[in-house]
Amino acid sequence: MHALSLGTWWIHLTSVIEWILAILLVLRWGERRQEPEWRWLSLAMTPALVSALCACTWHIYDNAEQLDWLVQLQAAMTLIGNGTLALAAWWIWRSGERRRRGC
Numbered sequence: 001m002h003a004l005s006l007g008t009w010w011i012h013l014t015s016v017i018e019w020i021l022a023i024l025l026v027l028r029w030g031e032r033r034q035e036p037e038w039r040w041l042s043l044a045m046t047p048a049l050v051s052a053l054c055a056c057t058w059h060i061y062d063n064a065e066q067l068d069w070l071v072q073l074q075a076a077m078t079l080i081g082n083g084t085l086a087l088a089a090w091w092i093w094r095s096g097e098r099r100r101r102g103c
Helices: 006-033 037-044 046-060 065-101
Strands: none
Touching (some): 037 046
């Protein structure tokens, strides 16, 4: 675990905790507003969390070559996560437009 400085570890770990908290808050926001489309946003945030966990796991094992596949998985999860977040944002926007029109 000495591949990263203590400060860098702190940033990694708090970012993961912050993202988990954000997922829970988005889910709660949707429940309070009774707008189920917000659940999709919280679900769409999951691939980015997996990506972060891949990075942390790879660093825990000192960037071991045997775990290079984690880097590829992290990249894939980042790509998928960006796409799912964009789709969820579009879905929220579309649902809001429908509500404004009274559909």
